[in-house]
Amino acid sequence: MLYSELTVRTNRQSAELVAYFLEEVCLPDGVSIYDINDLYDNPSWDYMDDVAERPYDKEVLVKGYCNTEDTDSVLDFLRQKFATLEGAGSLDITVGTVDGEAWVATWQATFKPIETEKIVICPEWQTVTTDKKVLLLDTGVAFGTGQHETTSMCLEYAEQLDLGGKRVLDVGCGSGILGLSALLLGAEHAELVDIDQQAVDIARHNAEINGLDGKATIEQGNLTEKTSGTFDVVFANLTADILAGLFEDIVSVVHDGTVVILSGIIDFKADYVKEMYGRLFTVVDERAKGEWCALELVLRRH
Incomplete structure (x- = not known):
């Protein structure tokens, strides 16, 4: 199954608000902010390979995903919301497609067990040893x-x-x-x-x-x-x-x-x-x- 990948260009001050608008209409937990300043501001890195910069841009990028059949309505919603913003960067929107199975496979590789006070949330495809539920x-x-x-x-x-x-x-x-x-x-x-x-x-x-x-x-x-x-x-x-x-x-x-x-x-x-x-x-x-x-x-x- 194919999904639409929407990328919005904005600035650091408006990135969270733009992400909020995408959260309204995109797949849950699928909205990400790519701010290259977060790389440069990371004090734990004393060396950074050029590969680390590839997902980033001079502007802050906010990415979200939606079902392909919803793309037009999602774009209409975002354009209406962005029309109310000032000083938020270019707010250019680009649309691409991603293969759902490949996307999920890549995401699954990064989903590790999450431990809370009383529960461990474990991916179905992994195992965990714990005394918690x-x-x-x-x-x-x-x-x-x-x-x-x-x-x-x-x-x-x-x-x-x-x-x-x-x-x-x-x-x-x-x-x-x-x-x-x-x-x-x-x-x-x-x-x-x-x-x-x-x-x-x-x-x-x-x-x-x-x-x-x-x-x-x-x-x-x-x-x-x-x-x-x-x-x-x-x-x-x-x-x-x-x-x-x-x-x-x-x-x-x-x-x-x-x-x-x-x-x-x-x-x-x-x-x-x-x-x-x-x-x-x-x-x-x-x-x-x-x-x-x-x-x-x-x-x-x-």
């Missing part, structure tokens, strides 16, 4: 591995919660990493929902290889439309704008005392999300990694 993961085209700051913050929250016997909802589940981790941490049942059928297929596969398919319901749909009842814990690792649009949907699946973990929030939109959710939820905790923020909310009792 192990979540085997096949992410397909990188639908969430735990490497991204937004996912790792959600995992930190999950490990701090008492999930024993709880019903959990994972909204926009991707690989299923959050919902399945919640089951490993003691949740009684998890419902996982994603609008992308490929992500749903991957999440179902991951549930099966971990022996969790009997405790997980995984459906393709428009986020909360496929869920039933209310939940004790809700994970939504998306983007600030999508979270804002989902406010009413999330409210419809919670009850007094429900804990909601929101992530994928770019730092300059954190107040926007807090203001919206603050109508009904109390912010219990807030944390940040890099330019990303995550929130722990509790529905106020009425």
